[in-house]
Amino acid sequence: MKRGSLLFSPITIGGVSLANRIAVSPMCQYSAAAGSANDWHLQHLGSLSMGGAGLVIVEATAVEPEGRITPGCLGLYSDLNEAALEPVVSLCRRWGNARLGIQLAHAGRKASSEVPWKGGKPLPPSAGGWATVAPSAIPFDEAAPRPEALDEAGLARIREAFAAAARRADRLGFDLIELHGAHGYLLHSFCSPIANRREDGYGGSAENRMRFPLEVAEAVRRVWPRSNALGMRITGSDWIEGGLSPEDAGIFARELETLGFDYVCVSSGGISPKARVAVAPGYQVPFAETVKKMSRIAVQTVGMIVDPRQAEAILAEGQADWVALARGFLDDPRWGWHAADVLEADAATPPQYRRARPDLWPGAALARHSRAG
Numbered sequence: 077m078k079r080g081s082l083l084f085s086p087i088t089i090g091g092v093s094l095a096n097r098i099a100v101s102p103m104c105q106y107s108a109a110a111g112s113a114n115d116w117h118l119q120h121l122g123s124l125s126m127g128g129a130g131l132v133i134v135e136a137t138a139v140e141p142e143g144r145i146t147p148g149c150l151g152l153y154s155d156l157n158e159a160a161l162e163p164v165v166s167l168c169r170r171w172g173n174a175r176l177g178i179q180l181a182h183a184g185r186k187a188s189s190e191v192p193w194k195g196g197k198p199l200p201p202s203a204g205g206w207a208t209v210a211p212s213a214i215p216f217d218e219a220a221p222r223p224e225a226l227d228e229a230g231l232a233r234i235r236e237a238f239a240a241a242a243r244r245a246d247r248l249g250f251d252l253i254e255l256h257g258a259h260g261y262l263l264h265s266f267c268s269p270i271a272n273r274r275e276d277g278y279g280g281s282a283e284n285r286m287r288f289p290l291e292v293a294e295a296v297r298r299v300w301p302r303s304n305a306l307g308m309r310i311t312g313s314d315w316i317e318g319g320l321s322p323e324d325a326g327i328f329a330r331e332l333e334t335l336g337f338d339y340v341c342v343s344s345g346g347i348s349p350k351a352r353v354a355v356a357p358g359y360q361v362p363f364a365e366t367v368k369k370m371s372r373i374a375v376q377t378v379g380m381i382v383d384p385r386q387a388e389a390i391l392a393e394g395q396a397d398w399v400a401l402a403r404g405f406l407d408d409p410r411w412g413w414h415a416a417d418v419l420e421a422d423a424a425t426p427p428q429y430r431r432a433r434p435d436l437w438p439g440a441a442l443a444r445h446s447r448a449g
């Protein structure tokens with residue numbers, strides 16, 4: 077750190093120290109088979125783990141087969157899934173320099189879809205699809221099949237599936253777990269009045285709607301070591317009349333803080349095709365800011381953060397504790413190195429690639445300049 081960049085200052089989340097405040101946000105690759113990772117995940121995560129981010133979070137990883145969004149989604153529900161992820165974790169550990177997280181998820185009523193590049197439509201059983209589950213038997217849209225409303229036994233099964241996947245993540249040596257409580261998937265759909273119309277103890281009041289996600293959080297907290305880090309991606313806005321608001325996110329974050337969670341990532345949208353999301357640079361930062369004001373839990377912000385100076389300003393304003401980027405890292409897997417150059421800071425680089433850094437290669441300045449147009 078040469079000039080006192082906040083983005084490149086270290087931070088400790090739970091028991092895990094990050095070299096800087098840049099995370100690679102979880103990104104589904106839809107490239108697994110029966111939930112198991114393969115050489116796509118090796119190169120994808122291997123490359124990202126040496127791009128200068130302090131933390132890389134593996135894509136939404138289903139805790140049971142029916143919780144996969146698509147047949148190509150990762151899972152961590154079987155010994156085979158666990159064994160297939162092991163070389164990916166080893167590769168990132170051996171050659172990369174980021175801490176490693178995994179996002180554990182259940183897609184709920186948005187499960188059983190075709191992969192996006194084949195249209196993303198609901199996949200009928202005849203084409204390899206499966207029955208979906210949800211808080212209430214309300215389909216996501218007209219094209220989606222009616223999900224089954226979960227009963228007590230189903231809720232217990234899924235709670236235990238999250239805990240079992242967390243134990244597997246621990247065995248694999250992940251540093252961090254992020255539970256997926258956003259984007260319209262199962263945990264979010266319990267929180268949101270748009271998808272949850274239950275009349276038992278899991279529906280109705282905000283307290284009741286938060287109950288199941290908090291039970292899952294508690295089950296994972298019990299098995300996940302305190303020496304690691306634990307967080308949840310939550311919803312800052314449903315972007316729809318009668319849906320969740322930033323204040324609801326603040327209340328939920330306080331509950332997670334009480335359970336001993338280390339952080340929340342405040343995302344938004346995904347509960348209904350009718351939601352109108354106003355995407356713009358840093359569009360979810362105000363939600364993170366509200367959650368920060370309402371709680372003491374650490375906050376990760378995400379969403380159209382692209383420019384290093386923009387990221388630095390978010391931290392300087394105290395709106396979040398660190399930033400996550402998704403598409404910025406697909407576009408430039410060395411985003412962390414280049415952000416360090418802009419902010420006159422240092423980012424870890426593998427020695428094999430040192431000769432492409434600006435102090436050893438005058439071409440670096442030319443390359444950046446030509447990119448900027």
Ligand SMILES: Cc1cc2nc3c(=O)[nH]c(=O)nc-3n(C[C@H](O)[C@H](O)[C@H](O)COP(=O)(O)O)c2cc1C
Binds near residue numbers: 102103135379381404
């Ligand atoms: C290809 C792709 C896959 C994604 N998969 C996930 C995912 O697995 N879990 C998740 O919470 N968000 C997922 N997202 C959302 C991103 O993590 C991120 O929140 C969103 O893209 C906004 O950040 P960005 O503007 O930096 O891309 C995905 C986004 C993309 C582009």
